[in-house]
Amino acid sequence: GVPFSVKDLVITRGVRTTFGTPLYRDNVPAEDAPMVERLKAAGGIMLGKTNTPTFGWIGATHNLVFGITRNPWNLERTPGGSSGGASAAAAAGLGPLHVGTDGGGSIRIP
DSSP states (O other), rough: OOOEEETTOOBBBOOOOOOGGGGOOOOOOOOOOOHHHHHHHOOOEEEEEESSGGOOOOOSSTTTEEEEEEEBBBSSOOOOOOSHHHHHHHHHTOOOOOOOOOOOTTOOOO
């Protein structure tokens, strides 16, 4: 199957989903989001979660749970946000597919 990662704003059954906030630090959902269900049903293999700013609210990727995500090509730069963890994973070659979300540029900014 194709390996993939999932932005930490997307719920994943049995895998911690924090939404980038200490309020949900210990949140472990009982079900997958539909997109995750479909990827798994198609044979995808979830590698893990990628970082996001708190509730995905800003265009840089840092939070109080996991800290700062940096651009792997230039550690002085941000990989954008709020799907910056996904873009950093893609830039670092950590797999072929990284699930992000976009409400105001989160996929387009990176």
